Every structure is written in structure tokens, then in C-alpha cells.
Amino acid sequence: xxxxxxxxxxxxxxxxxxxxxxxxxxxxxxxxxxxxxxxxxxxxxxxxxxxxxxxxxxxxxxxxxxxxxxxxxxxxxxxxxxxxxxxxxxxxxxxxxxxxxxxxxxxxxxxxxxxxxxxxxxxxxxxxxxxxxxxxxxxxxxxxxxxxxxxxxxxxxxxxxxxxxxxxxxxxxxxxxxxxxxxxxxxxxxx
Amino acid sequence: xxxxxxxxxxxxxxxxxxxxxxxxxxxxxxxxxxxxxxxxxxxxxxxxxxxxxxxxxxxxxxxxxxxxxxxxxxxxxxxxxxxxxxxxxxxxxxxxxxxxxxxxxxxxxxxxxxxxxxxxxxxxxxxxxxxxxxxxxxxxxxxxxxxxxxxxxxxxxxxxxxxxxxxxxxxxxxxxxxxxxxxxxxxxxxx
Numbered sequence: 001x002x003x004x005x006x007x008x009x010x011x012x013x014x015x016x017x018x019x020x021x022x023x024x025x026x027x028x029x030x031x032x033x034x035x036x037x038x039x040x041x042x043x044x045x046x047x048x049x050x051x052x053x054x055x056x057x058x059x060x061x062x063x064x065x066x067x068x069x070x071x072x073x074x075x076x077x078x079x080x081x082x083x084x085x086x087x088x089x090x091x092x093x094x095x096x097x098x099x100x101x102x103x104x105x106x107x108x109x110x111x112x113x114x115x116x117x118x119x120x121x122x123x124x125x126x127x128x129x130x131x132x133x134x135x136x137x138x139x140x141x142x143x144x145x146x147x148x149x150x151x152x153x154x155x156x157x158x159x160x161x162x163x164x165x166x167x168x169x170x171x172x173x174x175x176x177x178x179x180x181x182x183x184x185x186x187x188x189x190x191x
Numbered sequence: 192x193x194x195x196x197x198x199x200x201x202x203x204x205x206x207x208x209x210x211x212x213x214x215x216x217x218x219x220x221x222x223x224x225x226x227x228x229x230x231x232x233x234x235x236x237x238x239x240x241x242x243x244x245x246x247x248x249x250x251x252x253x254x255x256x257x258x259x260x261x262x263x264x265x266x267x268x269x270x271x272x273x274x275x276x277x278x279x280x281x282x283x284x285x286x287x288x289x290x291x292x293x294x295x296x297x298x299x300x301x302x303x304x305x306x307x308x309x310x311x312x313x314x315x316x317x318x319x320x321x322x323x324x325x326x327x328x329x330x331x332x333x334x335x336x337x338x339x340x341x342x343x344x345x346x347x348x349x350x351x352x353x354x355x356x357x358x359x360x361x362x363x364x365x366x367x368x369x370x371x372x373x374x375x376x377x378x379x380x381x382x
Contacts, residue, residue: 034225034238034242039273047225051225072277072278072282073276073277073278074277075273075277075278076277077273077277079270079273082230082266082268082270083266085264086263086264086265086266086267086268087263087264087266087286091263091266091286094285094286094288095278095282095285095286
């Protein structure tokens with residue numbers, strides 16, 4: 001069975017394929033997709049997946065990740081990527097100066113679409129905004145996002161891949177997908 | 192001739208109708224429109240207008256306004272509305288603490304679409320981010336946006352309506368529209 005991941009990042013397709021341990025062929029395609037401007041990554045991912053399926057006529061997944069900071073009323077929300085390349089982590093830390101409530105969470109929504117409709121799977125990681133950037137790993141907001149005392153940039157990659165919002169969403173998707181498509185049975189039959 | 196303004200703000204339709212001085216019937220309709228996530232309000236407005244025309248099959252205009260602050264690499268850009276209701280003017284001023292370059296500009300793009308295609312009209316207002324909010328008029332970013340020494344919230348409404356980015360875009364649109372549809376001729380014929 002083949003699944004198409006709509007993304008401009010080829011690495012993500014390899015990651016998903018690895019996640020399914022070879023059960024599934026995953027190709028990626030870059031595609032500009034109009035989206036509902038929404039404060040909710042679930043809505044954004046679902047709309048994109050529907051649009052991509054309607055154009056490609058093949059089962060697709062699309063993901064979307066947001067960062068929500070409690071003290072900033074959810075900012076940067078679904079605009080995490082835009083905010084990162086304009087004001088960056090430095091800007092976030094400036095906004096959080098003197099903020100006592102430092103709670104934040106990442107959310108990844110993975111939306112699957114095929115001829116039967118759409119399904120969305122969501123993974124969340126709760127943490128805190130660090131007072132200063134720390135660590136050399138990861139990318140994006142990782143150096144300022146603390147999880148259990150360390151920033152994501154201080155975690156080993158395996159550890160981050162185990163606990164991350166994206167890994168959780170992928171796990172929920174895989175569980176459902178395997179059941180829905182009776183992939184164990186298919187493997188028995190073919191084996 | 193009737194023009195449909197796609198907006199959730201009924202007041203805007205009245206404003207456009209007034210702007211055309213009765214030459215044109217302007218109705219408004221609220222409609223959820225998917226959009227290309229873009230850093231450019233022209234692209235956003237054009238995509239929305241095309242979508243709205245395809246669904247409504249009647250000539251439409253759509254507008255979109257962004258605020259771009261030079262020292263923040265263009266932030267908040269087309270996400271001005273979202274940024275305003277999360278970090279607000281207070282957040283912008285915090286990001287601008289100690290910034291020497293305080294230049295900023297508003298851009299409104301008005302996109303018109305009918306069966307012949309789309310046209311986009313853009314109005315820009317250059318100014319500076321004030322050190323502190325001032326003035327009681329206006330809304331949104333007006334108290335922190337200075338134009339020729341006063342903030343937009345310190346201007347009288349008539350003055351703001353004369354110089355604003357939105358007024359400029361509307362003016363360009365009206366000039367083109369009147370020519371394109373030979374409205375003077377039509378008035379002569381009917382008068």
C-alpha cells in the first residue's frame with residue numbers, strides 16, 4: 001500500500017516510512033495548498049489533507065505543528081514557523097521576560113484523507129519556556145522549550161523522537177491505520 | 192451594478208458604498224475562505240477573491256491588511272490580526288524595546304474578481320512604531336503607529352480616512368473600476 005505525504009521536506013517521508021517499518025510505501029510530494037486560516041492545527045491539517053486528496057486522488061497525510069504559550073494567549077499558535085523566522089527565539093524570550101507562568105505546549109496534527117473522508121490524529125507535548133536557550137541539538141524552538149528540566153535541544157535524538165508531539169501523533173495514526181487497513185491480516189495472507 | 196464585499200464586518204460594506212458615492216450597490220457576505228498561507232497580503236487577497244467569485248458567481252472584492260515592522264523582519268506581517276489578539280500592542284512594544292530602527296508600514300490589498308479574472312490594488316502607509324501608546328481614536332495598532340509625528344489614534348477620523356493604507360487601496364480600486372466599467376458613461380446615459 002502506498003501513502004503520499006504532502007510536504008516540502010523529503011526527510012519527513014523517510015521518517016514516516018521508517019515509523020511503519022516497511023509495512024507501507026511512503027512517497028512525498030510538495031504542493032502548495034490553500035488553507036483555512038485557523039488558530040487550530042487540527043482544522044488546518046484536515047483542510048489541507050482534503051484538498052490534497054481531491055487533487056491527487058490517492059491516500060495522503062499532511063501534518064501541521066503549532067506552539068502555544070499560555071502567558072501569551074496561545075501565541076505563536078499555528079504561525080510558529082513564521083514567527084520563528086521573523087522574531088525568533090530571541091523575540092519569544094523577550095516577550096516572556098518577567099512572565100511567571102512559563103507553561104507551553106507543542107501540538108502536531110496529522111491528517112489522513114482518502115475516498116472515505118478524513119481522520120485527524122493529534123500529539124501534544126507539555127513543557128515550559130526556558131529563561132535562556134540551552135543545548136545544541138534539535139532545531140526551531142527546541143533550545144527554549146523545556147521538558148522535564150531539559151530543553152528539547154539537550155535531549156538525544158532517540159529520546160526526543162520517543163516523547164515528541166510529532167511522534168505521538170504518528171503513533172496514533174499508525175495504530176488506527178494498521179487496524180483500519182487490517183495490515184496484520186494482509187501480512188499473514190501474503191506471508 | 193452590484194458588488195459583493197466578502198467580510199464579516201458589515202461596517203466595511205457601508206464604507207465602500209460611501210466611497211463610491213452611490214454609484215454602486217455594495218452588499219456584504221460573510222464566508223469562510225481557504226487561503227494560501229503567504230507572507231504577502233496581495234497573494235492572500237487575490238486567492239480569496241478568486242475562491243469567492245468561483246463560489247458566488249458574482250463580482251466580489253476582498254481585502255487583507257498587514258503590518259510590517261522593519262526591525263522585526265516584517266513581523267507581524269499578514270498575521271497582524273492574530274498577533275494583536277494574542278500578544279497585543281504591549282507585546283509589540285516589548286519586542287521593540289531598545290530597537291533604534293522603528294520604521295514600519297501598513298499594507299492593504301483589495302482584490303477584485305469577476306469572470307474575467309482578478310485585479311489587486313494596494314495601499315501602503317509608512318510610519319514608525321511609537322515608544323508608547325498614544326491617543327484615544329482608532330483601533331488595533333493605531334495607538335502605537337506614528338505617522339508624521341502623531342499616532343493614528345491621535346488623528347481625526349476624516350484625516351485618518353484620507354491618508355490610510357485602506358483608503359489608498361480603495362481609491363486605486365475605484366479609479367480602475369470606474370474606467371473599466373465606464374461608469375461615467377453609464378451615468379450620462381441614465382442621467
